[in-house]
Amino acid sequence: MQASPAQPGRRARHAQAGAVVLAGLLWAFFPIPTFSALIWAYLVVVLALGLARGRGHRWADLALPWPWALGLGLVLSLPAAVYLARTGRRLWANDQLEGLRPVLQDRLRLTRDPQLHPPVLAADRPQVFWIRAAGARAVSVELDGAGFDASRIADGVFRWVWRPGDSVPTSEEVVLRVDGEPSTRALTVVPPRARPTALAADPEGGALAVSEETDELLLIGSVPGVVERITVGDGPLRAARVGDAVVVAHRGEPALWWVEREGPPRRIAVGTGQRDLAVDGDTVWVARTGTAGPGLLALDPGGRRWWPLEAEPERVLARDGQVVVASRVARGLFRVAPEPAPRLALGRPATALAWRGAELVAAVSDLRPEDDAGPNHQVAEQLVRVDVARWRVRGADATAGAGVGQLAAMQGDLLIAFTGSGTLQLAEGRRVASPIPAPDGLVAVAGGRYVVTSAATGQVAWLDREGRALATVALGGEEPPEIELLRAGERAFTEATRSGTSCASCHPGADSDHALHDIGHGVPRPTLSVRGVAGTAPFLRGASYPDLSGLDHFAATILGGYDRALPNRAAALSAYVLSLPLAENPRRLPADVEDTLVPGYRAFQRAGCPACHPPPAFTDLAQIPAQVLFPEQPPGVLLDTPSLLSVSVTAPYLFDGRAPTLASVFEAHDPGERHGAFHRLEPSAQADLLRFLEAL
Amino acid sequence: MSGLFALLAGGAAALALALTADAGSPAATLALALGRTGWLAAVLLVASLTVSLVARRARRPLGLAAAGAAALHAGWSVAQGWVTPAALITEPQLRSGATALAILLLLTLTSWPSVVASLRLGHWRPLHRASYAAAALVVHHVALSSRAPLWGLAALAGAIASLLAIRVVRGVRRTAR
Numbered sequence: 012m013q014a015s016p017a018q019p020g021r022r023a024r025h026a027q028a029g030a031v032v033l034a035g036l037l038w039a040f041f042p043i044p045t046f047s048a049l050i051w052a053y054l055v056v057v058l059a060l061g062l063a064r065g066r067g068h069r070w071a072d073l074a075l076p077w078p079w080a081l082g083l084g085l086v087l088s089l090p091a092a093v094y095l096a097r098t099g100r101r102l103w104a105n106d107q108l109e110g111l112r113p114v115l116q117d118r119l120r121l122t123r124d125p126q127l128h129p130p131v132l133a134a135d136r137p138q139v140f141w142i143r144a145a146g147a148r149a150v151s152v153e154l155d156g157a158g159f160d161a162s163r164i165a166d167g168v169f170r171w172v173w174r175p176g177d178s179v180p181t182s183e184e185v186v187l188r189v190d191g192e193p194s195t196r197a198l199t200v201v202p203p204r205a206r207p208t209a210l211a212a213d214p215e216g217g218a219l220a221v222s223e224e225t226d227e228l229l230l231i232g233s234v235p236g237v238v239e240r241i242t243v244g245d246g247p248l249r250a251a252r253v254g255d256a257v258v259v260a261h262r263g264e265p266a267l268w269w270v271e272r273e274g275p276p277r278r279i280a281v282g283t284g285q286r287d288l289a290v291d292g293d294t295v296w297v298a299r300t301g302t303a304g305p306g307l308l309a310l311d312p313g314g315r316r317w318w319p320l321e322a323e324p325e326r327v328l329a330r331d332g333q334v335v336v337a338s339r340v341a342r343g344l345f346r347v348a349p350e351p352a353p354r355l356a357l358g359r360p361a362t363a364l365a366w367r368g369a370e371l372v373a374a375v376s377d378l379r380p381e382d383d384a385g386p387n388h389q390v391a392e393q394l395v396r397v398d399v400a401r402w403r404v405r406g407a408d409a410t411a412g413a414g415v416g417q418l419a420a421m422q423g424d425l426l427i428a429f430t431g432s433g434t435l436q437l438a439e440g441r442r443v444a445s446p447i448p449a450p451d452g453l454v455a456v457a458g459g460r461y462v463v464t465s466a467a468t469g470q471v472a473w474l475d476r477e478g479r480a481l482a483t484v485a486l487g488g489e490e491p492p493e494i495e496l497l498r499a500g501e502r503a504f505t506e507a508t509r510s511g512t513s514c515a516s517c518h519p520g521a522d523s524d525h526a527l528h529d530i531g532h533g534v535p536r537p538t539l540s541v542r543g544v545a546g547t548a549p550f551l552r553g554a555s556y557p558d559l560s561g562l563d564h565f566a567a568t569i570l571g572g573y574d575r576a577l578p579n580r581a582a583a584l585s586a587y588v589l590s591l592p593l594a595e596n597p598r599r600l601p602a603d604v605e606d607t608l609v610p611g612y613r614a615f616q617r618a619g620c621p622a623c624h625p626p627p628a629f630t631d632l633a634q635i636p637a638q639v640l641f642p643e644q645p646p647g648v649l650l651d652t653p654s655l656l657s658v659s660v661t662a663p664y665l666f667d668g669r670a671p672t673l674a675s676v677f678e679a680h681d682p683g684e685r686h687g688a689f690h691r692l693e694p695s696a697q698a699d700l701l702r703f704l705e706a707l
Numbered sequence: 708m709s710g711l712f713a714l715l716a717g718g719a720a721a722l723a724l725a726l727t728a729d730a731g732s733p734a735a736t737l738a739l740a741l742g743r744t745g746w747l748a749a750v751l752l753v754a755s756l757t758v759s760l761v762a763r764r765a766r767r768p769l770g771l772a773a774a775g776a777a778a779l780h781a782g783w784s785v786a787q788g789w790v791t792p793a794a795l796i797t798e799p800q801l802r803s804g805a806t807a808l809a810i811l812l813l814l815t816l817t818s819w820p821s822v823v824a825s826l827r828l829g830h831w832r833p834l835h836r837a838s839y840a841a842a843a844l845v846v847h848h849v850a851l852s853s854r855a856p857l858w859g860l861a862a863l864a865g866a867i868a869s870l871l872a873i874r875v876v877r878g879v880r881r882t883a884r
Binding site for chain 1: 730734735739788794844847851854
């Protein structure tokens with residue numbers, strides 16, 4: 012491979028060094044710095060010199076004496092060096108080396124055996140972890156010294172359900188004991204933090220709210236600075252007054268709690284899957300989801316009634332015999348009483364609702380009454396007035412701030428907490444800056460005062476009639492820096508950019524608005540939930556974001572940037588998103604779910620799904636061309652394999668939302684029968700497989 | 708003639724690996740097949756570089772077979788819709804792969820003395836050192852490939868780094884002499 016006999020080695024090496032210097036020089040004038048361009052330049056130089064030499068031009072030997080060669084080389088390589096120093100970082104980015112580390116890290120994590128997923132434990136709620144341990148017969152998990160058995164779903168595939176106990180785990184590691192052999196794996200524990208939500212006026216004069224993660228009912232006094240905190244069941248969602256008592260609905264608890272002034276609370280079993288609660292007279296309405304399907308439960312002194320609903324409910328509102336349910340998935344409203352009425356399409360989910368006079372007002376990120384879920388990335392928020400009696404949209408008004416967090420009515424006036432812009436609209440249209448950032452609750456209390464809450468910052472504040480701050484209470488007290496970072500991230504997530512849009516505009520509750528947006532692909536795509544994405548880099552369907560800090564860049568450029576400078580915004584945003592547990596899937600927790608999972612996994616395996624959706628994350632973090640799955644797609648479009656965890660609550664499916672249900676992913680939208688071998692399964696196995704996906 | 712045979716043999720071996728792939732479902736099988744053709748090309752390239760350190764004669768057929776396998780790999784990826792012409796320039800992974808393939812094909816041409824003669828190419832040996840550049844680009848290409856197993860990536864990068872180190876040490880020694 013060295014110089015031929017006709018060409019002394021030393022001379023050849025001169026020529027080589029000379030060619031490299033010349034190539035560097037050529038490269039320095041190349042507009043886009045990449046390593047490939049350097050190599051192309053080298054090839055061009057070598058070929059040019061070779062051709063010149065072949066035609067008898069002796070200079071093409073570059074056979075200069077050493078000192079000459081060295082001097083000339085140094086002079087000539089100077090521009091290339093300057094160029095490299097200037098564009099070094101861009102070079103790194105252009106060749107995608109910047110994003111390589113996070114992506115390889117996540118892949119390496121999932122390659123290790125045994126491994127569990129997700130890598131985050133939100134300590135406030137029950138969670139399911141999948142464990143892959145090749146060849147294992149039994150797996151147990153140790154966290155903070157406590158041991159738990161994982162249940163076996165298939166060969167080498169296990170499942171561990173963690174339920175919050177009396178204390179919050181402090182360890183950042185779990186030990187997976189595979190047939191007795193211990194392996195330590197990282198697990199980020201996110202401790203519960205006080206987040207006041209569901210603020211409502213209390214007929215007794217103050218206000219009611221809950222703190223879902225710390226399991227507290229908050230009785231907020233009309234007197235500034237007074238908050239009574241009462242421990243309730245797991246995951247309180249909303250509290251409302253019924254007579255002398257306060258009734259609380261829970262996410263994790265199968266009962267409503269009746270909290271009385273005296274004595275222990277009473278529990279009334281209504282089952283798990285509670286979503287929201289409303290009180291009208293002495294009737295308590297509970298919106299529910301679960302294995303029996305979504306529905307509404309009415310409890311009154313006369314007994315119980317049940318109304319099935321067409322879609323998962325998020326909110327229920329009841330007043331004077333009118334009952335309305337809002338559904339994020341359905342992007343609209345349903346009337347249950349006085350007469351059930353079909354869906355009233357809003358185009359986007361309602362983020363806040365309030366009765367005002369004879370109408371219901373709904374804040375919608377972008378009203379599309381024709382039920383067009385179609386593209387836009389700038390969000391134009393509106394307050395939609397709904398005539399509940401005639402079940403139609405009366406009209407819509409623009410808002411004076413951004414990111415409506417909560418609506419409340421006060422004698423015909425709307426009170427609005429603008430989470431995005433940090434402003435409040437008080438009675439008579441008076442607008443003030445909120446004394447606490449990211450306000451998402453605002454009600455009037457006795458004495459002409461107002462109470463404001465912020466889930467992101469964990470604060471409660473009192474304002475006087477003019478909107479002057481009277482007092483502020485931080486429910487979390489002094490908090491460690493990790494929690495402060497998450498709070499900063501949550502605040503950044505809800506903060507509006509100059510265009511009025513925030514992350515939360517499209518990701519209400521850090522989930523999906525179940526609508527389509529064009530966020531720079533040129534093609535509208537259904538919004539993904541941002542929950543449970545830890546450990547699954549790269550992100551988005553095109554795998555275009557190796558790490559989440561890139562999303563801050565999206566906000567800073569496409570969305571118009573922020574007014575408030577924040578030095579660690581990208582880091583905070585990313586820490587917050589990575590701390591979020593998976594979207595709640597009510598079908599994954601019941602004790603008998605394993606009867607579904609065992610035959611379901613068998614079908615999943617027989618259909619070849621683990622080739623791309625392997626446990627424990629149910630994604631291989633890899634991409635395939637859209638054309639492979641959908642022949643009509645143009646070449647060059649890559650699709651990232653999504654994780655299938657909690658997939659049943661993230662409809663619509665596939666990159667452009669073409670599949671409304673899980674079954675339709677295979678039945679209607681797999682034209683070449685290429686997406687796994689679903690069609691080779693017999694019908695009963697297909698049904699097992701679909702039930703498995705729903706329980707994941 | 709034997710050169711052409713090596714080139715075609717590389718391509719045919721890659722095709723055989725692709726056609727016998729089975730990952731349990733059509734989409735996964737297509738992806739597996741693509742990976743197999745790529746790995747064959749990479750392994751042949753490493754083999755040709757390794758052999759060139761000891762037995763120069765065997766280098767040429769191995770290098771040509773690598774070029775054949777790489778050409779089939781590229782063709783397969785186009786057929787499946789992984790690649791558009793624009794992406795060959797804009798996508799770092801494809802750009803590296805395409806550049807590496809271009810180098811191998813160029814070397815293929817210059818391995819026929821008649822071609823070199825008819826082009827009246829003076830020095831073309833420096834071109835052959837570009838095979839190390841091709842190898843480095845292949846590592847980049849594999850590192851950015853989402854399906855390549857990480858142990859494969861590590862083995863490939865390790866092998867190519869060692870080959871490069873040996874080559875550089877030898878070169879320095881010879882210059883010093």
